[in-house]
Amino acid sequence: MRLLMLGGTEFAGRAVVEDALARGWDVTVLNRGRSEPPPGVTALRGDRTAPGGLDALAGGEWDAVVDTWSWAPSAVRDAARALAGRAGRFVYVSSRSVHPIPSPPGAAEDAPLVAGSPDDERGDDYATAKRGGELAALGAFGPDRTVLVRAGLILGPYENIGRLPWWLTRIAEGGRVVAPGPRDLGLQYIDVRDLATWTLDAIEKQLSGPYNMVSAPGHTTMGELLEACIRATGADAQLVWTDPERILDAGIEPWTELPIWLPLGELYDTLHQSNVDRALSTGLRCRPVDETVADTWAWLRAIGGRAPQRPDRPSPGLPREKEARVLGA
Structure with missing residues (x-):
């Protein structure tokens, strides 16, 4: 298979590239050259936000294109239009954020969608930008040649958002750690490598349409996740x-200051209770939480313990003074 990866050096894009190379695929990546792609690819340079940014793609042909773009949908539109006659399939890694928040528990791919435009040149709002990217892909390749990978919470090696890396780093420091309850709170996420595997399988199977890309609800729990962090790090944490009430009363922000965690309620239902029957029926398999945590910790140690951070996302984590106040109480 001949794969064109738009990006391919960070997190989801890198996982897709590494999996494709392991399958023996012929992989081309197009990016700005700020980070080196894995060895074994054909590396092309181009800034999609600049005039002529797609010139390096002139003349090539591919079986499939994978695009993880998260900003102005017009960049997806321009790339999809340029490649529509020279690629068999367009896979856009979108987000479950294209559904309004809150969404009811059990929401599937046919749930209501936010507005979006493929001609949006700003991409100021993440949800509408991702929906605009979906529409851009569909507009160029049509519904039968487009796969929309609506990812939920993504964890695993190469994470550049900082959620699991923060928990691992904090727990590695040891001592008493605020653990947001309840302990058996179910979590729904996707290991980035499982997302990559399903995506490439979808190309081989010639699938099309939208897929919620996250584990089944309750794949693990908050307790299992944090205990896996202790086992991986070997810390004495x-x-x-x-209780959630004490955390909220202390002014601690769920999801951002205590990454991954949300108290029970509408937002929890939206992010941890989605329907993934369609993806599971087409072969999605999700590895155990211990494997995701251990491999992320091994990657962190290999790069010196400091995870990369996307410049457009705030660094997550609980300030130590807030943690101390809760522990002291």
Whole structure:
């Protein structure tokens, strides 16, 4: 298979490239050259936000294109239009954020969608930008040649958002750690490598349409995740399980200051209770939480313990003074 990866050096894009290379595929990547792609690819340079940014793609042909773009949908539009006659399939890694928040528990791919435009040249709002990217892909390749990978929470090696890396780093420091309860709170996420595997399988199977790309609800729990962090790091951390009410009363922000965690309610239902029957029926398999955590910790150690951080996303994590106040209470 001949794969064109738009991006391919960070997180989801890198996982897709590495999986494709392991399958023996012929992989071409187009990016700005700020980070080196894995060895074994054909590396092309181009800034999609600049005039002539797609010139390096002139003349090539591919079986499939994978695009993870998260900003102005017009960049997806321009790339898809340029490649529509020279590529068999367009896979756009979108987001479950294209559904309004809150969404009811059990929402599937046919749930209502936010507005979006393929001609949006700003991409100021993440949800509408991702929806605009979907429309751009569909507009150029049509519904039968487009795959929309609506990812939920993504974890795993190469993470450049900082959620699991923060928990691993904090727990590695040891001591008493605020653990947001309840301990058996179910979590729904996708290991980036499982996302990559399903995506390439979808290309081989010639699938099309939208797919919620996240594990089944309750794939793991908050307790299992944090205990896996202790096992992976070998730290002497003590998890201090804390009621959601106490956490919220202390002014701690769920999801951002305590990454991954959300208290029960509408937002929890939206992010941790989605329907993934369609993806599971087409072969999605999700590895155990211990494997995701251990491999992320091994990657962190290999790069010196400091995870890369996307410049357009704030660094997550609980300030130590806030943690100390809760522990002291």
